[in-house]
Amino acid sequence: MSGLKRKEEEIGLVELDAEKEDDGRKERAASRRARDQKNKAERMALAAMIAGGLVIILLGTVVFHISLITVGCVVVIEAVIASALNNSPFWVHIAIMALQVVMGFFLKHVLFLILAAAYYFLLLLSVKLLQVEG
DSSP, X not given: OOHHHHHHHHHXXXXXXXXHHHHHHHHHHHHHHHHHHXXXXXXXXXXXXXXXXXXXXXXXXXXXXXXXXXXXXXXXXXXXXXXXXXXXXXXXXXXXXXXXHHHHHHHTOHHHHHHHHHHHHHHHXXXXXXXXXX
């Protein structure tokens, strides 16, 4: 604190305690905004995971005529792989998605496994969004 500020406080021009209170309020407001933003990001990530899973289950069973058990297993396997390989290099995720497309070609369900690769990418984004520090 400078000598000029102290002099101003002594003669009553400036109240330094009020400035400290304003700084405290600003810090609390900033931390509240950061916490609200993190909560919003968590809700968005969770909603994306659930909505993506439901979409892939519905499309797999209704459009592609794949059994519900098989589609459910694919959704669970995608989630497990995405969480297990979360901190892996980017090329590993690209290789996994390419492998899914190749498997779809051999299993005659190319569109379904392309959709599964897109769901894998969505899961990766959601997990990264959950890891962001507020």
